[in-house]
Amino acid sequence: MQACRCDIRGPRRGVSQAPHDSLDAASPDLFPGALPTALLRPTVRRRQRQGASRMRFSLRPMLAGLAFVLVGCTALSAPAWADKRVALVIGNSAYRNTVPLPNPRNDATDVAKALKAVGFTVVEGYDLDKRGMDDAFRRFANEAEGADAALFYYGGHGFQFQGSNYLMPVDAKLTGVGDVNYEMARVDDILNDLQRANGVRIVMLDACRDNPLAQQLLSKASPTRSIGISRGLARIQQTAGSVIAYSTQPGAVAADGGGRNSPFAAAFLGEVGKPGVEIGALFRRVAANVYKATNERQLPEVTFSLLGDFYFAGGSSAPTPVPPVLPTPAPQTPAPAPLDxxxxxxxxxxxxxxxxxxxxxxxxxxxxxxxxxxxxxxxxxxxxxxxxxxxxxxxxxxxxxxxxxxxxxxxxxxxxxxxxxxxxxxxxxxxxxxxxxxxxxxxxxxxxxxxxxxxxxxxxxxxxxxxxxxxxxxxxxxxxxxxxxxxxxxxxxxxxxxxxxxxxxxxxxxxxxxxxxxxxxxxxxxxxxxxxHTQTMLRVGYVLLGQTGAVKDFATARKLFQRAAELGDGDGNVMLGNMAANGIGGPRDFGRATDFFERAAAIGNLNAKASLIPFLMAGAGGIKRDPGKAADYGLEALRGGSPVARGLLIDKASTSLTPQLRKAVEQRLAKAGLLNRAPDGSYGADTLAALQAFVLAK
Known part of the structure; x- marks a missing residue:
């Protein structure tokens, strides 16, 4: 796996001081960095029907990975058909110094069993104290070495402290903020252990329960001094080849279930054993099922940095070799009788x-x-x-x-x-x-x-x-x-x-x-x-940009994109716009980029409309500043499944959107009855939940 490190942000100046035609001088908030691309499904079905493409490369990730507002890191995931699969599953219920939780031990027991059924070797831990969690982490680190797929599942108490996530052992006793680093298990440690795997790395955190112990620390803090403890978990910095699933929105609090399992665990258990379901589709189903089961009170969030596919069941584990079958002629049938x-x-x-x-x-x-x-x-x-x-x-x-x-x-x-x-x-x-x-x-x-x-x-x-x-x-x-x-x-x-x-x-x-x-x-x-065949042209052109480690040939890539555009494929112009905006194979030219994007947008291409959002925010590339139009384009593209729109409006919203655009988006969500407060551009967890509901309601 390789990462392409690049930064297209110009000087860090505010939009208000920027020249009308300059994105280089625009606010850095216009440039959200890398999009977790594997959340994005292919634009056509993966399986190969007669005349349809069973893809070795997916169009939507490449469009997102090169979209000029989202250029940062492009990573290839491990193959979907993993040979060595390992998992660490921990469920902490029997807390000694805070409220016990009824579900996590059951959840972990059932998740471990389900993962074993789809080929994982599982390190299990139940009601672990701090020493037990450290020991489980060490054992898992050894198992994860060189794995094709490595997964960490945690159910129990957890919270964020000074921007980092911590998981609570059952013996944790917090009398002050100085205890956090000694009494708690750091999520960053398990993320480091996951890096030992060669392939896909999956983190599942059902750890956002309401935690009275954390609230006690908050109550003891000086009212004039922030100690940085927050309800829920913080959003984790994504690394290449990873999938991170939260049981609810970062910063929000998840619920325990009324039955054996939590809503998140129950939804995952209902999907993980289904054959032929790609991981992106699986977690979208999980999110939708949790949202429905909790009467729209809890909405999981999943972020990805994969370009390939991964399957828990039905195609992901190494199959038993099948003896070759000698080809036989197709059976002959009599010609049908003439029709009237x-x-x-x-x-x-x-x-x-x-x-x-x-x-x-x-x-x-x-x-x-x-x-x-x-x-x-x-x-x-x-x-x-x-x-x-x-x-x-x-x-x-x-x-x-x-x-x-x-x-x-x-x-x-x-x-x-x-x-x-x-x-x-x-x-x-x-x-x-x-x-x-x-x-x-x-x-x-x-x-x-x-x-x-x-x-x-x-x-x-x-x-x-x-x-x-x-x-x-x-x-x-x-x-x-x-x-x-x-x-x-x-x-x-x-x-x-x-x-x-x-x-x-x-x-x-x-x-x-x-x-x-x-x-x-x-x-x-x-x-x-x-x-x-424009889709194949686009895929090969993407490879020639050097994003998969193959030989770079910008001129041939441009030739393929131009041919696709000539044949009426809007994504050809989107890729040409990305090249112009990023200065790939030539000088950076925002005016030329917007021309390509507008050509594609004119024929309804949603990635193009989303790619125009930064220009509409800044009034750049020859386009007039128009936050309302940017919001309309973004929501239309988001509902249509554009990876570029998702990166801007959801995954990187805090750094990619101006206050005016955030407010314009909230105004439209409120008008649709999805945001139950006055739009003010704060773009909090309720805004993100409304956006997710907006997508699910399409």
Missing amino acids: AAAQAAVEGCDKMAASPQDMDRPSGVPGVEFNRIQPRLAVEACRAALAAAPEDRRVQFQLARALDVAGSDAEARELLTKAAAAGSVSAMSDLALMLETGEGGPMDLPHAVSLFDQAAAAGNISAMRNIAIEFENGTGRPRDAVQAAQWYRKAADTGDPQAMGFLAVLYLQGTGVPKNAGEARQWIDKLVETE
Whole structure:
């Protein structure tokens, strides 16, 4: 893992003294630093459907990681398929000198059991005194050495003191502030232990209970002198490759549950064992479930600094190697009986809405629709009518499954794919294999998935070839083998597949599975530019900016972004704007940056609208100062899932927003009924909770 250290903040002067066209002279509050990028989901589905991208690189993190207001550190997470997983789980309930807590011991017991079930080796500690906590930390530090995934879970009392977080052993006795460093366990110590892991590092703190002992210290303090003790926990400084989950907003107080578990632990236990759920999606579900279970009184917060994916279950642990399956020809079925005119019209309607460009059954003259461009409501309606007219037509079965997949009806989609694959649809075999691999719409079945991919690839299905490459690359269902991965990417690329071209180019740049060869990589990039697959262009362009440790080539990156922009992809202009604003591959030019951002915003690109916020705050780059418009852009982009907007409005709000913009955001939240006080720009925990509710209510 590498971090790119860079600071684009200009001289530390206030906005009021800044020249109208200068962000260099703008307030440092406009520049929040690094965004915890792995909180952000891909803009398209990760799994590879016919014509959809199963991504080795995620577009949304790269947009956030390079967004000019957010440039700081870009880090790669460990692979999602961790081999060595370790955890330290502590639950302190039986406090001797303050209020006991009913849930933490139960929570820790249940969390430890759940983590063991998904492959973690767990160091457990219950009702630990200070010596016991120190000993548990030492044991965990030894276990975490070189781990692919390391997790720390704590349930019990905790509070913040002078900006640092402390966890309370059961024997802690605080008579004055001088006792804090001796009686309490420091979260910073466990964070240092987590750094021994090579891969993803996860911290879960259910430690924000109301603590009378901390309140006693506050009451003893001089009213004229702050001692720095606060309710709840402070926000932890993020490090590369980490995930930090708080049971409630930093500074707020969490609740114990009325049953066996706390709301946070109960929500996590309900999600952790579900296969194929990426960690970002998992914690979003946890947050939503806690918010609902507590009648909107408690909202967890999770911050990330990952670019890759991590799965607790269903794809994250090293699988048992599956013996190779000999490819078999696709089963042949008799040609369907001719359709009458009405039935033929219905089938053609389905073809128009949901045919796959890669489907071998697609009739000539039918162009097909890429997966991420399917309109689910219209496509489902058209293809249901077609299936009623031609119930045994495997192409119609497959196309309705595609539409249902986009619509989120996974179980029905899987059932239809099973029928179509049995009838000989090669495309259905490939898509069904993905659902079997991930456990989507039903139970996981890796051996069956591998067999179907092999059959589909043997029949010439490009998506299956690419997915076989990904399985070898990640060790999913097959032994991890970089050479085999490169060979399968080459097979798909040789057919003219743009995604495989891009992935293969990256392998040549990195020397992974093939000799490092920048010239060979650029040949594949030149072929990629001749296609219209903009998402792959953006991903490869991002790699060429040097953000993943590969060779830097700013000119070629700009060429890829320009080509994507020419083809109508707004993110191409966003990336060009990021380059101009950061001075990447040329002098910094804010006017040129705003031009690129405005072009993308004009076609509805939300990352572009969010990227314009600092310019609208400062009145820079040729744009008039307009906090109201900045707030509108920010909230629109936040609700639409823009990582740039989240970084500005939530993750780094205290340092990225002017007082005028903070007040403008609060005014809009109050108008929506989400903020129950007069907007004053204070931007406290209630504002952040309102923003989270704003996102959840979309």
